Amino acid sequence: MIKNILFFLLILCSTGGYAQKTKKPLPDYLQLDKAINAISVVMIHDVVNPPAAARYYNYVMLGAYNLTALNNKDIIPLADFVKSYKEDNQISIEKGKYNYQIAAIYCMLETGKQMLPSGFMLQPDQDKYIALLKANKIDDEIIKQSIAAATEMTAKVIKYSKGDNYNRLSGKLRYTPLKGGKNWYPTPPTYMEAVEPNWKTIRPMLIDSSNEFVPVRPAPFSTDTASEFYKQAYEVYTVSKNPPMEQVTIANFWDCNPFAVTTSGHMMIGFKKISPGGHWMNIAGIVSKKAGLSFDKSVTVLTIEAITLMDAFISCWDEKYRSNGIRPETYINKYIDITWVPYLQTPPFPEYPSGHAVLSNASAGVLTYLLGDNFAYTDDSEIPYGVGPRNFKSFIEAAEEASISRFYGGIHFKDAIVFGNKQGRLVADKVIEKIKAAKITRQNK
Template sequence: MSESGEGKQVALGGIPKPRRVLLTVGATLLVGLAALLGFAAALPSAPDPVTEWNAIAATVTGSLNRGLARQRALAMVHLAIHDACNAVRPVYASYGGPPPAPAGASVDAAIAAAAHEVLRATVERPSPTLEVAYYRALLATPPGEPRRAGVAVGREAARRILALRAQDGADRAATALPAARAAPGTWEPTPPKHLPALLPGWTRVAPFVIPRADAFRPPPPPAIGSALYARQYEEVRQIGAERSPARTPTQSDTARLWARDIGEHWNAIARAAVNSQTETRPPDPLRTWHRARLYALLNLAMADGFLSGWEAKYHYRFWRPVTAIRQGARDGNPATAGDPHWSPLLPTPEHPEYPSTHSVLSGAAAQVLRCTLGTDQARFTVEGGERLAPVVRRYGAFSQAAREVVEARIYAGAHFRAANEEGLRQGERIGAWVCERALPPLRASAPAANRGGAGR
């Protein structure tokens, strides 16, 4: 063998260059495969593909902005899944118009492709978890024309939903809040960071189902000169303070349990309820279709709940307890004792107080789950709190959890009671509206559906 430079390039370390390239590529693929297997092992599993994709979507959308954009994305994902299922077999009315579906198209492949397409378009950065989940779903579907047709159906369903929401105003939600005259009762940036108002332009995002953003606007908050306001003020001042002697450890845990993204909580509750029903009820040939509608209605109601709550927040622009209590001596109400050093248990979000969107979304979600599952009774566990101090609690009804959210936001020092009570009622009305009007059963297909047919 030549000792020239050319010869050294051809055979380095006894391995010819073409073979070294193949070995390098092979090693890279092995490393990549190991990584993918690690991701796949961490992905959720569920009794039906819709529930599985709900968990995947909840994970993948975690990077989106503070619940609002995340909830919009989840509604779009589940609309695409719903429409893809009902293109393969029409059971419920579609939202974006049923895409064409050849006979025999795989519903599982359609679900995976629909979710994947929407998530790729809405999540801000590439997600290995999403890609692994998608290819794992396709590998679980037998190869051939049914899988290819299912993928085409799912992608078209997703494209239609994305097109419908392309000009919905979400890209203009970060517009600045117009200045307002400083006055008692008017929202202003809150300590400690005094951040500007969060996404005030979200009030102009197009709703999914409700007719207008202000259609379910609650009545005004209690006037700050009233006795009712003074009572609610004193309640938060006492029990919502950072070091409140009036708040029990259990109440502090309740505040921390429900502090995170409320839509994430209610999707997890839905998955638990669905899993429980799957274990206790006989097999249902249309289970996938029913689940697709349930998650679509749930996330539609919460997306519109956010919009409706946001519209009311920026309409009333009511001040937060931390501002109200620190300025209590100057609010004109002789029954409010001010405390310039008062701080809440948990950080105050950077948007107006009334109503509580935690409560709006909880009312909407509980109402949807009641109407789709036919009962308020369900056993589920909710997990939250801090990483080093997790809180786990068990519930027996959707209404029980929703009512606890009302109390949790008072314990946290984030809201007065009226914001939570009215928010809960507002959400229940939205949930009922969505259940009654969105994605209704197709009467023509009902007899065939009742005779059974293709399941997963």
């Protein structure tokens, strides 16, 4: 019942994140957010973990970007800035025989359908999209050829995706938790196994390697009450005591935990939520609309954001399983207060650095480059989950809030946030360096 209610709320509010007026509104059949939301719904259904979700968003956008670049000489070809992309993007359908923007949206849905575990759930969305095109009196032959173009491009993207080592993850050794000391150990209430311990082996898009931006070492583990580590733990413990409502709101707004579980007696109830990457993809859509970007430029912003998310997770996960840091919940329960429970549920992977800090700062840096500093917007991505909206004066402000939300939620020490912020900014700098060299510039001039 709860699952059905949440699914209904997500569908009901799926356009909420894009409610702001635009300078040049696109026709309803060229609204990218509808395809992104449909794909997010399937990922929520499948409980796709955060790194994997970022990977799916990345490939879902690549085909749309390729089709746009084929038909608009102002859109820089993917191979000009993604070193590993060697695919021949030419398709058999002649230009002018299909609508590349329609093909781009259909390609997003088709790529998600073929890649996601429950991708078959996107078939009704494709059927609705075709019905929408017909309702807008799009010629049947144009629809047919656009679908053919989308299908061809999807095959190219799928082929490229198979070279990123994802299919090899299942053959690698599973993570074995180490009890005691400084090491991460599964946390209540589900004690889930570690998520994606080998994610550093995934092929990055724009950064040179997973370990290109290794952050400084966190505070040394210690149980000495005078140590820096103990002080940080006690700070997490203290901030959870009678927190002001604003801190609670911030923690809830940026929770984005696909694994959230609540208990009642012997019963466990799962609450499915959008991933952190899904939240930032939604933000990219919100601001593209507010900026009044054309379809083609909106595709560019969403694609660069998806690429950034993929690389940010690869960089972050490389360090998570190197330092293998203990979570505040485990430390505080053992050395400070056995009854303490964090406000947010602790995610099932090591503590350092904060994933929210890395990916939010990477996203904020790239979106600032593409759309400018001090870009004010309203983010209502979390309305389906009973939180928000929230107003931000800039992407940097949003990233800072997303980062500190993990401290307010009791799931990260301060240095995981501070140095995660720095790591995220370095990822952003690298992405910007690569796209700037390819002459991808500000999109809302």
